[in-house]
Amino acid sequence: MPLGAGAEERRGWPATEREALAEQARLRPLAVLDAEGPARPRTLAGLDVAYAGTGGPEDRVAGAVVVLDAATLDVIEEATAIGPARFPYIPGLFAFREVPVLLAALAKLTAPPDLLLCDGHGLAHPRRFGLACHLGVLTGLPTAGVAKTRLIGTHAEPGPERGDHADLVDEADGAVLGRVLRTQRGVKPVYLSVGHRVGLDDLTRHVLAAAPRYRLPETTRRADRLCRDALDADTRNADTRNADTEARA
DNA sequence: GCGACAG
């Protein structure tokens, strides 16, 4: 999947909270949040990141993207990438920590997925520009956030059945930020929000279809396992190299 | 000042 070096790469990655906030403000207007569809995506991609450290900018991170056939949920393609976190974990600036390694993994795909499902929020963000929006603007692909917990907004408790849902609303202005969806009877709901070039109704259908059995959609489950495995494999390789160096000393 | 706070 062709992803040329973006302006971000040439300008350097934000090093401070202030620079990151400025970058969010610069990119935010580029997100397309009023789109419909994609109605019938052929492929759905799940993205996730695993960490080695405790939240600092030096942590080792592994990103993964898993492309599934939207109809059968069979794996079509996978890719991973490993590198430094490059930014500390700060709620609201999450993307600056995960985007670099996710872009690196996406660049290894042979074809662009029809919809990227990110592990985090999109519009449901303090400044309306979560990880899913950020990744959408940078790749140009349809993206959405599928988060396990709330970041902002309030909502009623969704009904108990699979498919039941409630609006996630910004108390300040009444704006609908996303949707709280029950993917299985009797389990905690997940938080959906638009990222770029997708509609909330279509997103809800796709996530429900991708979660036939568990709380989280297969996209998220597959990506979660893949990035975890990639990080563990890298850790073992590093240990092996260190052992060899010690032996030769 | 006191909580809340994606992963």
Add this chain to the structure above:
DNA sequence: ATCTTGTCGC
């Protein structure tokens, strides 16, 4: 996210 023992349930 990651660190971690046991435990309740299908």
